[in-house]
Amino acid sequence: MCSFRYIRRDQLDAGFPLFESESLKWPGFVEFDDVNGKVLTYSAQDGIYKVFDLKNYSFLYSIPDTNVQEIKISPGIMLLIYDRTPSYVPLKILSIEDGKPLKLFKHLLHRGKKIDFIEQFNEKLLVKQEDENLQILDVRSSELIEISIEKFMTPSAFIFLYENNLFLTFRNRTVAVWNFRGELVTSFEDHLLWHQDCSTNNIYITTDQDLIISYCKSDAAADDGTASSIGSINMSDIMTGKCIAKIAANDPALTIAPRKNGSPSIWSSIPEALEDVTALFYDEDRNEIYTGNSQGLVHVWSS
Template identity: 80%
Template structure:
């Protein structure tokens, strides 16, 4: 559904006093009046089938209620912590569910585990007093949680990864985990990327300019890529795209097998001279290339065919999400969401989906495994007007199918 989670080394996050509850839903008005409004919207909508489909999606969640509320903040449990900002209350930035355990990572770098059975906190995952956890990844291949952290003793300059079995955390023993990728120097601009689709981990050591691919099942190294000309790597199901340093008129590209690093295709894509590349994104055999003030190009790398979308129709987005099941892709720009197919056609834009955060982070977007619903943190809608507030908004993908 989404690209792999990539975490790069940087300074710890600043603290924030804003608190966000785990779940918040709009209060429902009288059922009869609510049904009348739904029917009215369906009848006057320019796309009645689409409106009714969205209504059905919302109806599926009509009985959603807040079941439990968890709090990651507990100063008494952090009396030995030497980093003052870890003791302050900050907002939750990541929530990961693994079986009967919920993990909540705060902006400060504190991570807590809660039991869905007892509804109590099990433990904190910070293994040492100076650890700042940057991100979480649930590895379903071996039922473990991977934490990616930086440490004060290292001046927060290098990423450190640790794998802990869910069973150990359930017993309240988060220290029973073990370190990962200890041989790698993950100082900035180094990174680690977890690819759940292919079951792989990609690391980049900036110190020696080497990319390495590991098996997510047992963390064994599969192969390495040593090429100082590699500017970026994009991962798709089964393949990797290597973007090399561009020349004035073209950018060299390589497509590799994700399993063993074998080069499947090696080619050049022509560019407009002296214009920066806004992005190069890969979706299976499709390549999306956009330069500054130029049309979007959709390249089929198998048949070398190119489609173009006018620069006035397709504005450079801040983020992408690819819908592999539907052969579509989402673009995020200035709080808005749009859906496109690979013929370069706008499938739909969500008029009822105004994101709360202007600088979209796809970690805050959830799409169901069937790719029929998108759930986002949005501005609240009241009487057809956007008001100050926030809400969880559901939009339906049922009508978004593409044979292309």
């Protein structure tokens, strides 16, 4: 680990190593959880999950990998998903603070149907099997809500909105907002994502969870009449679905800042900067959007 001040000075040797005792090579991993202030590591060599304190990286406790298929982390708790049987999947909820078991239960499954996903949001468990309804289970009260397959089809990705007790789903370039009663809260009027498979690198949710900023398909067409390879950056209100701002190549109000002495020789036009964007970030303090593209260039969009 290296402090930002040393990185800015290019003094990378000033950092110090972390998790030297752990073998984290694939399929091992390390996951930083800033919500709970914890770090989760998995050593495939030893078959053990370990939890560390994010403040000082001190070891807290370990979880033996005995048939654990996946671990989901939510505020205050961890969900352990074990290898399924034909008729159910064993689940265990642990306290994130000390690893003590809070609940052990079995979720019944349809035999012969693969599991599309199991997701956890606080006390809510979302389970979807192939060609079956979505199930939303309250693990504390055991209340079960089902949403028909016609209404809720399997998304390619989720983003949970912890501040609003809602969740976003991404499917076929579209975004939708749902509550945990299985009701559609918002669909978006002008927010068709660029990537079919929902690359969350090109999506940013503001801290207040009121805005979504994404790299989207543009209405513009190429000179030869074919579909344009240039996208747009769309900013939409999460609760209403309204597009409130857009950075598009055909916007006459967009201008390029003049070069300063010592600026790099590589310089992009606005259409070039909006072509094949691979990463997007919004600096809320400076009100600036940063985008990176497949050419390895970073562009700053400022009002």
